Every structure is written in C-alpha cells, then in structure tokens.
Amino acid sequence: FPADWVPSLWRDIFDELLCDDNELDYGDQWSLNFNYSQTDTVTKEDRKRGWKVFCHRAYGDFRCSSCDKTWPSARVVVLFRYRLRGNRGTVIMRPFGQACRRCGDEEFDLPGFSREEVEKALLRLFSKIRKNCYGEEDESDRGSSAGSAKVWTKPHEASLCEACIMGICCQDDD
Ligand SMILES: [Zn+2]
Numbered sequence: 001f002p003a004d005w006v007p008s009l010w011r012d013i014f015d016e017l018l019c020d021d022n023e024l025d026y027g028d029q030w031s032l033n034f035n036y037s038q039t040d041t042v043t044k045e046d047r048k049r050g051w052k053v054f055c056h057r058a059y060g061d062f063r064c065s066s067c068d069k070t071w072p073s074a075r076v077v078v079l080f081r082y083r084l085r086g087n088r089g090t091v092i093m094r095p096f097g098q099a100c101r102r103c104g105d106e107e108f109d110l111p112g113f114s115r116e117e118v119e120k121a122l123l124r125l126f127s128k129i130r131k132n133c134y135g136e137e138d139e140s141d142r143g144s145s146a147g148s149a150k151v152w153t154k155p156h157e158a159s160l161c162e163a164c165i166m167g168i169c170c171q172d173d174d
C-alpha cells in the first residue's frame with residue numbers, strides 16, 4: 001500500500017523516463033530535487049533566472065503518523081519549479097500534505113503515490129518543459145478538455161489540505 005512518501009520512487013522514474021524513454025531528448029542534463037517549503041510564487045527575479053512553476057493534481061494515499069489511519073485523495077497537489085540554464089536542467093518538487101481528520105492535530109502527512117501516478121505527473125511535467133524550455137507544442141493540452149473524466153473520492157476537505165490552506169492554485173495557466 002503506497003501510503004508513504006518515497007522520494008526515491010520519483011527520482012527513479014524521473015531517470016527512467018529521461019534515460020530509457022528519452023522524454024527530453026535535447027542533450028541537456030536534467031535532475032530532480034526536493035524542497036518541502038517552496039511555494040508557487042515566481043518573483044520577477046525568479047523569472048529573470050528562468051524559473052517556472054507547474055502544479056499538478058494527483059491521486060495519492062496518506063497515512064497518519066500518529067494514529068496510522070490511511071485515506072486516499074484525488075487532490076494531492078505536487079508543485080514543480082524548473083528551469084534550463086546552459087545545458088543543465090533543474091526540477092525542484094514539493095509534495096503537499098494533508099492532515100488526519102481523526103487526530104485534528106494540524107500535522108501534515110506527506111502523500112504516497114503509485115508508480116502510475118508518478119509517471120503520469122512526470123510525463124505532464126516533461127510536456128510542460130518541452131513547451132516552455134524547448135518551444136514544442138504542449139501535447140497534454142491538446143483536446144484534453146473533452147476527455148478529462150473526473151473521479152472524486154470523498155469531498156475534498158480544504159481545512160485539512162496544506163495546499164488549500166496556502167492558497168496554492170492548481171489551474172494550468174501556461
Ligand atoms: Zn491520525
């Protein structure tokens with residue numbers, strides 16, 4: 001049951017998609033890092049340095065570190081900050097947590113993801129990178145509105161969601 005946060009899973013699949021599947025086939029070196037306090041704010045300085053953000057909403061599972069209760073969520077926010085500089089590409093990821101309703105302790109537990117969800121998130125990220133760093137057309141935007149079936153788990157409780165509390169918006173704007 002993938003309810004625990006495993007950064008190495010993200011890193012492994014990131015490398016697989018780049019090395020085996022050549023998702024970013026431009027000869028640049030891309031790496032994935034983590035930062036658990038970044039926000040979706042892009043300052044003028046950030047922009048000048050080439051930083052962009054991409055916010056993705058995924059299916060994930062949580063496990064409360066106090067009472068061990070687990071719950072699924074269809075609205076787990078993962079935030080990516082990325083830039084290409086010279087021939088080095090950097091991606092910095094932050095997963096947003098949710099708090100346990102039973103404990104009500106405002107401790108945010110980090111999400112666990114299935115392999116499929118990680119792949120899906122990274123493929124969308126690479127599509128954004130191809131568009132915004134390499135000028136390719138964004139495939140994920142093509143006709144996506146027609147086929148975006150939304151499957152909800154329980155109603156999303158904004159008061160237990162770290163991303164909602166921080167006002168991190170998950171709309172695609174670029
Ligand atoms: Zn709990």
Ligand SMILES: [Zn+2]
Pocket residue numbers: 075156157158161162163164165
């Ligand atoms: Zn939320």
